[in-house]
Amino acid sequence: MSNKKVSSAKSGNVFTLTDNRTGKNFELPVLKGTAGPDVVDVRKFYADTGRFTYDPGYTSTGSCESKITYIDGDKGILLYRGYPIEELAEHSNFMEVCYLLLYGELPNLDQRRKFRGDITYHTMLNEQINYF
Incomplete structure (x- = not known):
C-alpha cells in the first residue's frame, strides 16, 4: 500500500463534461488516489x-x-494506514492499532511500552475523586 496522497491534476489530466443543451464544455481535474480508481474533482x-x-x-x-482509512465496500476492502483490517485483527492488539492510527506506523517494542505507559498514566484518576 502506498502512502502517497491524492495528487492534483497534471496538465491534460482532465475529465471533460459537455452540457448538451448549450454545447459548453467543463474541464474537471482528475486526481490520482492513494488506492482505488482515479477520481474526478x-x-x-x-x-x-x-x-x-x-x-x-x-x-x-x-x-x-x-491518510488513515481506505474503504472499497464492493470489494470488501478496509485498510487502516495501508494495513488490511483482517491482518490488524489477527496480528495486532488494540493499543498497537491506536498507535498506528495516531502515528502512521505500527510501534516497535520500545514505542509500544512507552505508549502503553503514557495511556495508563492519563487514565488514572486523582485521589480527590474519592472525596467528591
Whole structure:
C-alpha cells in the first residue's frame, strides 16, 4: 500500500463534461488516489456551472481525503494506514492499532511500552475523586 496522497491534476489530466443543451464544455481535474480508481474533482463544479451533482446514497462519491482509512465496500476492502483490517485483527492488539492510527506506523517494542505507559498514566484518576 502506498502512502502517497491524492495528487492534483497534471496538465491534460482532465475529465471533460459537455452540457448538451448549450454545447459548453467543463474541464474537471482528475486526481490520482492513494488506492482505488482515479477520481474526478467536482469541488468547483457548482461555482463553475451553477449546477449540483446528484449521487443518491453517495455510492460514487469520495467524502474526503484520508491518510488513515481506505474503504472499497464492493470489494470488501478496509485498510487502516495501508494495513488490511483482517491482518490488524489477527496480528495486532488494540493499543498497537491506536498507535498506528495516531502515528502512521505500527510501534516497535520500545514505542509500544512507552505508549502503553503514557495511556495508563492519563487514565488514572486523582485521589480527590474519592472525596467528591
